[in-house]
Amino acid sequence: MAITAPGQQLNLNESPCWGSRSVDCFEKLEQIGEGTYGQVYMAREIKTGEIVALKKIRMDNEREGFPITAIREIKILKKLHHENVIKLKEIVTSPGPEKDEQGRPDGNKYKGGIYMVFEYMDHDLTGLADRPGMRFSVPQIKCYMRQLLTGLHYCHVNQVLHRDIKGSNLLIDNEGNLKLADFGLARSFSNDHNANLTNRVITLWYRPPELLLGTTKYGPAVDMWSVGCIFAELLHGKPIFPGKDEPEQLNKIFELCGAPDEVNWPGVSKIPWYNNFKNKANEETSKGGFQTLMTSVPFALLFLPLLFSAFLNSLFCVSFDRHALELLERMLTLDPSQRISAKDALDAEYFWTDPLPCDPKSLPKYESSHEFQTKKKRQQQRQHDENAKRQKLQHPQQHGRLPPIQQSGQAHPQMRSGPNPPMHNSQPPVAAGPSHHYGKPRGPAGRAPPYGSSGMTGAPRGGGSSGYGVGAPNYPQGAPYGSSGAGRGSNMMGGNRNQQYGWQQ
Numbered sequence: 001m002a003i004t005a006p007g008q009q010l011n012l013n014e015s016p017c018w019g020s021r022s023v024d025c026f027e028k029l030e031q032i033g034e035g036t037y038g039q040v041y042m043a044r045e046i047k048t049g050e051i052v053a054l055k056k057i058r059m060d061n062e063r064e065g066f067p068i069t070a071i072r073e074i075k076i077l078k079k080l081h082h083e084n085v086i087k088l089k090e091i092v093t094s095p096g097p098e099k100d101e102q103g104r105p106d107g108n109k110y111k112g113g114i115y116m117v118f119e120y121m122d123h124d125l126t127g128l129a130d131r132p133g134m135r136f137s138v139p140q141i142k143c144y145m146r147q148l149l150t151g152l153h154y155c156h157v158n159q160v161l162h163r164d165i166k167g168s169n170l171l172i173d174n175e176g177n178l179k180l181a182d183f184g185l186a187r188s189f190s191n192d193h194n195a196n197l198t199n200r201v202i203t204l205w206y207r208p209p210e211l212l213l214g215t216t217k218y219g220p221a222v223d224m225w226s227v228g229c230i231f232a233e234l235l236h237g238k239p240i241f242p243g244k245d246e247p248e249q250l251n252k253i254f255e256l257c258g259a260p261d262e263v264n265w266p267g268v269s270k271i272p273w274y275n276n277f278k279n280k281a282n283e284e285t286s287k288g289g290f291q292t293l294m295t296s297v298p299f300a301l302l303f304l305p306l307l308f309s310a311f312l313n314s315l316f317c318v319s320f321d322r323h324a325l326e327l328l329e330r331m332l333t334l335d336p337s338q339r340i341s342a343k344d345a346l347d348a349e350y351f352w353t354d355p356l357p358c359d360p361k362s363l364p365k366y367e368s369s370h371e372f373q374t375k376k377k378r379q380q381q382r383q384h385d386e387n388a389k390r391q392k393l394q395h396p397q398q399h400g401r402l403p404p405i406q407q408s409g410q411a412h413p414q415m416r417s418g419p420n421p422p423m424h425n426s427q428p429p430v431a432a433g434p435s436h437h438y439g440k441p442r443g444p445a446g447r448a449p450p451y452g453s454s455g456m457t458g459a460p461r462g463g464g465s466s467g468y469g470v471g472a473p474n475y476p477q478g479a480p481y482g483s484s485g486a487g488r489g490s491n492m493m494g495g496n497r498n499q500q501y502g503w504q505q
């Protein structure tokens with residue numbers, strides 16, 4: 001966690017009620033998130049009954065002061081007011097040492113706690129997409145994408161870079177509204193892009209090539225790359241660039257988008273790590289085993305549209321909407337200066353041709369689904385499966401005689417169907433990282449309704465596993481965060497992002 005830098009002090013007294021109320025004004029109902037900052041809870045304001053989200057600011061080390069990421073998030077959110085940006089309502093404090101859910105001291109050396117109070121959102125995109133059987137329709141994808149771009153355009157116009165666009169930071173309520181959240185890595189920028197900023201931002205799978213190549217001068221285009229990754233994921237049903245470290249991430253990008261050179265990306269050879277990468281690529285190529293498109297850029301450039309459509313079509317076995325592909329290509333353009341802006345993306349044909357984006361209010365209502373909960377359910381399911389396996393090994397005879405319903409446990413109705421559980425139960429649950437499944441049609445058409453289990457009557461709370469089904473990738477645990485520890489990786493590495501970015505720009 002970083003020490004608060006001069007000029008970065010947070011003045012909680014800026015607004016009369018900010019920071020003056022105690023967290024005791026709220027009743028914590030349920031944990032809905034676990035982030036680098038600490039926990040996020042669904043809570044009820046006792047006086048009004050209003051449901052909110054409380055995000056506790058982690059203060060693990062009292063010597064290091066108030067985390068700079070929290071200061072940035074609060075400062076930025078205080079100036080952003082838009083229907084597609086999460087609303088920070090106030091800051092509340094707890095004066096004394098706090099207790100965990102079991103009433104034990106929570107191990108926080110800092111005596112009190114500080115919480116950010118947000119409007120409550122029923123889902124994050126990752127959690128929603130992870131619902132069993134979930135499929136998004138085209139108008140629904142357009143509706144979410146348009147809201148994402150509208151919120152981001154607003155941020156960019158107000159000279160704020162988000163720098164961590166990914167599914168779990170896109171919150172959705174049951175009115176169909178999508179809002180950008182988690183501005184912990186966000187920062188203001190100036191249009192001349194002259195300032196040196198850290199390149200160690202954005203969760204690996206969503207990180208643009210310029211950051212992976214080490215650039216420190218960048219602008220809103222970095223967010224647009226992440227938006228392209230989300231868009232492709234919504235169309236494709238799973239992350240398109242699931243690299244496990246930076247080199248692999250770059251390779252995955254270059255395999256799909258072609259490799260950069262001075263022709264398709266003027267100035268790329270001046271980016272700090274370009275030559276390292278190029279030399280390595282050449283070395284590998286001369287060894288004959290390196291499957292990169294580094295050496296076939298003209299080919300890649302000429303056939304980029306075909307590469308995209310071939311890639312997507314081969315995965316879906318259907319022909320993709322031409323307008324969707326055009327927009328996707330313009331988002332996933334290597335050269336950030338040629339990448340489409342949020343404003344221009346909103347004008348793209350894709351949003352203005354049939355089927356049009358649906359009205360958010362027309363979207364079905366789902367039971368609340370946050371990534372934290374879906375991950376937890378998968379972990380529980382995995383634990384359950386492991387226990388069952390262990391028991392079976394210990395008492396093979398006894399278990400052999402049991403009818404399938406008893407072998408597979410009572411908790412999960414879908415597992416009662418016999419020794420071969422449904423596909424989504426047989427997938428190795430992913431313990432960490434974005435575990436997305438955005439609406440990829442799975443199995444024979446018509447098996448699932450367009451929105452999965454429709455409305456509130458969907459899968460029972462606490463039951464079921466993730467929507468990982470046929471074709472789910474076998475991601476290494478923690479892969480999305482790579483070895484750099486950038487973005488959320490810090491969490492996986494036992495540290496926190498303040499340690500890694502706090503002192504940086």
Ligand SMILES: Nc1ncnc2c1ncn2[C@@H]1O[C@H](COP(=O)(O)OP(=O)(O)OP(=O)(O)O)[C@@H](O)[C@H]1O
Binds near residue numbers: 032035036119372
């Ligand atoms: N306003 C909200 N309403 C409902 N859920 C929320 C809200 N804010 C956050 N969450 C849930 O908590 C999760 C973590 O929140 P957030 O990303 O803001 O925390 P963080 O500490 O910054 O996490 P990270 O380690 O990912 O940076 C989100 O993915 C979301 O599921």
